[in-house]
Amino acid sequence: MTTTTSEFRQRAALAIEDERLQSALDTATENFRQARDQAFAELPDAEALRDHFKSLRQATLGQLAQHLETFETRAREAGAQVHWARDGAEACATIVQIARRHQVKLAVKGKSMATEEIHLNQALEEAGVEAVETDMGDWLVQLARETPSHIIAPAIHKTRQQAAELLSREAGQPLPADDIPALTAAARALMRQRFLNAGMGISGGNIAVAESGSLVLVTNEGNGRMATSVPPLHVALIGIEKVAPTWDEAAVWLALLGRSAAGQPLSVYTSVLTGPARAADADGPRELHIVLLDNGRSRLLGTKYEEVLQCIRCGACLNVCPVYREAGGHAYGSPYCGPIGAVITPLLFGLEEYEALPHASSLCGACRDVCPVRIDLPRMLIELRADEVEKRVLPWRQRKLEEAAAFVLKNDKLMGFLSAALRRVQGPFVRAGGLKSGGDRQLPGLAPRSFRQLWAAGALEEKK
Numbered sequence: 001m002t003t004t005t006s007e008f009r010q011r012a013a014l015a016i017e018d019e020r021l022q023s024a025l026d027t028a029t030e031n032f033r034q035a036r037d038q039a040f041a042e043l044p045d046a047e048a049l050r051d052h053f054k055s056l057r058q059a060t061l062g063q064l065a066q067h068l069e070t071f072e073t074r075a076r077e078a079g080a081q082v083h084w085a086r087d088g089a090e091a092c093a094t095i096v097q098i099a100r101r102h103q104v105k106l107a108v109k110g111k112s113m114a115t116e117e118i119h120l121n122q123a124l125e126e127a128g129v130e131a132v133e134t135d136m137g138d139w140l141v142q143l144a145r146e147t148p149s150h151i152i153a154p155a156i157h158k159t160r161q162q163a164a165e166l167l168s169r170e171a172g173q174p175l176p177a178d179d180i181p182a183l184t185a186a187a188r189a190l191m192r193q194r195f196l197n198a199g200m201g202i203s204g205g206n207i208a209v210a211e212s213g214s215l216v217l218v219t220n221e222g223n224g225r226m227a228t229s230v231p232p233l234h235v236a237l238i239g240i241e242k243v244a245p246t247w248d249e250a251a252v253w254l255a256l257l258g259r260s261a262a263g264q265p266l267s268v269y270t271s272v273l274t275g276p277a278r279a280a281d282a283d284g285p286r287e288l289h290i291v292l293l294d295n296g297r298s299r300l301l302g303t304k305y306e307e308v309l310q311c312i313r314c315g316a317c318l319n320v321c322p323v324y325r326e327a328g329g330h331a332y333g334s335p336y337c338g339p340i341g342a343v344i345t346p347l348l349f350g351l352e353e354y355e356a357l358p359h360a361s362s363l364c365g366a367c368r369d370v371c372p373v374r375i376d377l378p379r380m381l382i383e384l385r386a387d388e389v390e391k392r393v394l395p396w397r398q399r400k401l402e403e404a405a406a407f408v409l410k411n412d413k414l415m416g417f418l419s420a421a422l423r424r425v426q427g428p429f430v431r432a433g434g435l436k437s438g439g440d441r442q443l444p445g446l447a448p449r450s451f452r453q454l455w456a457a458g459a460l461e462e463k464k
């Protein structure tokens with residue numbers, strides 16, 4: 001997929017015209033935002049904890065190779081099989097191979113952005129394995145043949161009515177949209193059979209704890225636990241940046257993740273997988289595979305973009321972003337949307353392919369303010385824009401326009417001359433106090449006297 005400027009504009013325009021989507025986005029993002037603010041207000045020393053977490057993440061990424069090796073050693077000692085995947089193709093091939101070896105026909109999946117990133121469902125389907133999403137939001141999106149539109153709430157764009165229609169089709173009988181317990185009970189019954197029939201469970205992982213070789217999974221639905229414990233075989237895919245050297249660091253991570261994501265002191269389920277089931281265990285997978293995914297991450301280490309690897313995928317930056325809140329997740333054309341998506345998508349999948357995304361931001365800074373790791377996304381958006389200019393990624397017309405603007409803005413006299421000229425000719429174009437700039441937009445006309453003229457005349461001083 002790509003996201004050029006015109007593609008982003010087209011998708012965003014469709015989203016903005018969709019009243020149902022706008023209402024769903026407004027409600028969900030506002031609820032998340034308020035819950036997050038409240039949770040942080042109640043957390044003693046929240047700001048100090050965020051600073052502490054940032055320094056921990058910085059230090060961990062500084063020694064990433066060492067922590068990954070420790071994780072691999074401990075995970076193997078616990079009985080897990082660890083695989084390294086340089087890119088998505090390698091990760092898919094590894095997982096397909098495991099499925100084939102065990103003659104898996106049905107796999108149940110817990111929520112995982114990394115599997116979205118590598119298009120794992122498609123690869124499994126091509127290999128004859130049906131992969132069923134078990135997170136409610138992800139399942140609805142799969143039934144609708146769409147892609148997730150929010151990092152933690154994949155079906156944020158779906159209304160209750162649409163959810164009921166999709167589930168009714170799957171159940172083969174009409175389900176009431178206004179009876180949420182009935183809807184979830186029907187979904188649970190449909191899903192239960194799949195858990196029991198599946199030959200393989202697949203999940204992501206929120207944290208890889210190096211000191212014990214454990215994977216931590218954070219979910220709000222019981223599906224994560226079912227997917228990791230019912231099938232006899234489990235495969236977890238996790239990005240290499242998700243390592244915490246110690247449980248102490250993981251504890252700070254967890255304290256901030258639930259609060260940032262949905263205003264919860266802790267998510268409803270925090271599951272820990274350390275190796276496969278022991279002989280005496282009543283349940284759990286008999287075989288556990290962990291696939292460590294690079295896919296462009298190690299390329300960012302030691303660069304001006306390393307900071308983006310500190311992200312814990314809480315989704316808080318999406319909920320405060322004025323662009324995401326209007327355009328919705330699908331406009332980005334990537335599994336990662338919103339401010340974090342606008343930065344990480346071009347870095348992982350190519351600046352040329354996603355040239356629009358560094359511009360999908362007002363640079364208001366709300367994402368940085370809300371981020372539990374204080375990731376400076378606006379700085380990286382500006383860096384990406386500069387890279388686009390340097391690599392001549394932008395279309396010729398846009399590049400020339402920006403070069404002309406830079407030339408004028410750097411030239412004091414030319415700037416004064418042009419703004420004076422514009423002031424003289426703008427009259428016929430100004431209507432009802434504004435300049436029409438296409439569509440519904442109206443730009444204010446230039447003020448009768450410029451700031452410099454007012455300054456030179458001492459008018460600003462008089463106003464004080």
Ligand code: SF4
Nearest residue numbers: 311312314315317371
């Ligand atoms: S950038 Fe920060 S706020 Fe956004 S998803 Fe990542 S950790 Fe959360």
